[in-house]
Amino acid sequence: MDTKTDRSFILKGDICYNISPTQFDTRKDAYVVCVDGVSQGVFDELPEKYQGLPLIDCGNMLITPGLNDIHVHAPQYTFRGIAMDLELLDWLNTYTFPEESNYEGLKYASEAYDMFVDDLRHSSTTRAAIFATLHVPATKLLMDKLEDTGLKTYVGKVNMDRNSPEFLCESSAKASLTATRKWLEDVKGAYVNTQPILTPRFTPTCSDELMEGLGNLVQEYGLPVQSHLSENLSEIDWVKGLCPWSTCYGQTYEHFGLLGGLTKTVMAHCVYSTDEEISLMKQAGTYIAHCPQSNMFLSSGIAPIKRYLDEGLNVGLGTDVAGGANLSMFRAISDAVGVSKLRWRCVDQSFAPLTIQEAFYLATLGGGSFFGKVGSFAEGYEFDALVLDDSGIRSVRELDIAQRVERYVYLASEGGTIAQKYVAGARIF
Ligand code: GUN
Ligand code: FE
Secondary structure, eight states: OOOOOTTTEEEEEEEEEETTTTTEEOOOEEEEEEEEEEEEEEEEEGGGGGGSSSSEEEEEEEEEEEEEEEEEEEGGGGGTOOSSSSSHHHHIIIIIIHHHHHGGSSHHHHHHHHHHHHHHHSSSSEEEEOOOOOOOHHHHHHHHHHHHHOEEEEEEOOEOOOOGGGGGGSSSSSHHHHHHHHHHHHTTTTOSEEOBBBEEOGGGGOOOOHHHHHHHHHHHOOOOEEEEEEEHHHHHHHHHHOTTTTTSSTTHTTTTTSSSSSSSSEEEOOOOOOHHHHHHHHHHOOEEEOOOHHHTTTTTOOOHHHHHHHOOEEEEEEEOOOTTOOOOHHHHHHHHHHHHHHHHHHHHHTTTOHHHHHHHHHIIIHHHGGGOOSOOOOOTTTTTTTEEEEETOSSSOOOOHHHHHHHHHHHHHOOEEEEEEETTTEEEE
């Protein structure tokens, strides 16, 4: 299927994509052209030179860029929507760590990862940055399964060598680094769609020696990094105690070359980042994965996303399953708008709530750039697209394209259907 010719075609329909964090471009009955998996741009009239390409007429369906989930835990998919009664540290110890220990067994891992991968394939997500567990065999199995979907993903074998229960803890920094190297060697060159990402779980579960070793692996392999940062107040206090030498939580990564700069790095949450931490992230080009549903359900707080956008930081959206119950990126977009309004009302009126355009930007271009030229239909972007059938979401009113996209975000589960999905020009379904 995924040959070069298959990846050259035209979609016709009602197109909507961000041309800036605050602006949509919308075009009725327009053409978006894909050649060898790369967008050639959006046209009201089809240019002559593309007239020989196959045309897929989507009628009046919506055509948008694919959505990028830049923070999600695959092994936690099994307990999404339950165990929502505790804050982060108790939630990890009570529910999350015991569940993740099950992935030592490949039979359990295979069954659970089949469900996650199948649901992700059918979702609106085209690219994702994914945590696995500390287990190398199960992590490779997850990568094998994801590779077959055609989705583009980064997958991380998790590192954790302290402050973790015996049943989910690597025996030393050395053991953790050895396992990581073995994993990296095993998966080297093995995949087209699936790439490894270094994944220190978070500072509380990673010794300085482990962080230093991972920093060396960043240099040696040129790999991206993902972790968690400033999610919860008790977590932040704990980090201060564990790393008395640090000036802020972010510096406990930055000190070891794990906050970005050399390679792309994504930090989930940043709910309570200080001015110093924000400035370190800005210097390093760190990506912030905003996970509004998780921040609600783990009672973590509300991240100042409008501030991060205004200050030019890189921000995208994550579902953070199972902190967030829902794998839907449409839900993540509407939650981002919702919590930004609560923040504005209840916390701080100096930053306006997010608009639908801004929240859609986070899910498309904002997080997309973590994967390269991704998240737009402008010429030169990798062709990731969703064809959305909103005819099942009934309306007596005439709606414009921007309103239909907004309504789809809020009402996707009430009659919306993803009719087609493309990643880098390859049709997923
Ligand atoms: N911090 C460390 N591990 C986790 C996790 O699994 N989920 C969330 N939300 N935060 C974390
Ligand atoms: Fe997380």
